[in-house]
Amino acid sequence: MKDYYDILQVSPDADTAEIKKSFRRLATLYHPDKNPDPSAHYLFQEINEAYQIIGDNQQRQWYDLKRMYAVAESVPVSYTPPVQPRRPPPAYKPRQRVHIDLRPYVVFARGMSWVCLIFCVLLGIDYLLPKPFSEEPVLGVRIMHQTGKIVVTTPHRVMTMSMIGNFTIDLSKYTPVSIYRTPLFGSVVKAELKGMEAPTENNIYGSLVFFPVLLFILSLLGVSIRNNTELIVNFGIAASIILIITLFLIFVVFRL
Secondary structure, eight states: OOOHHHHTTOOTTOOHHHHHHHHHHHHHHSOTTTOOOTTHHHHHHHHHHHHHHHTSHHHHHHHHHHHHHHHHHHSOOOOOOOOOOOOOOOOOOOOOOOOOOOGGGHHHHHHHHHHHHHHHHHHHHHHHSOOOEEEEOOOEEEEETTTTEEEEEOSSOEEEEEOOSSOOOOTTSOOOEEEEEOTTTOOEEEEEETTEEEEBSSSTTTTTTHHHHHHHHHHHHHHHOOSOHHHHHHHHHHHHHHHHHHHHIIIIISOO
């Protein structure tokens, strides 16, 4: 599309007088009779054509409208999506700890700690008191020299004892084995075979003494702490669990 404003050397905002003045100047300058340049004839025709369009107000309006659309279509349009503002990352919120009111359980937990502590005292007394014994017939004896152990079989139990000295026994003449029990809980702590005493290992006072010791520590802490509700309840619960395990070992596993 021809730019008539550029041909007449005026701006698109020029009024009719300016357009007419510029047309007369250019028409005089490029008139073929006055300008011998070969291109003057073509330029003169362009000047006349431009003046006929933009020199008339009605045609100028149509021309300006078409020129506006032509300029808009000549500019490549590319869609650029709007830039979304970046949201700041949410502030880190640590998980809120669920608070449970443990005060109603303090009395019970402390009471269980006292029960466990008293039970530990009774275990100590039970171990220190004189131990009665009973005799059981021996059904078999097996000596394991590699490990230094003696396995004694009676009608009620199979006992593993530590061998003391150079222990020998006539397998054809078994003598009764004396079983020593604690007076309160009846735990087997010692066996006497053929005049030789040997401590038994599988009892709450032997290889499993860890449980009474742990029970004593937990119960002592449970009754000693004063101002920490959570620790009082936790130690009370832990001591109660160890108490149940210890009672199971005494009265179920090693009762016979």
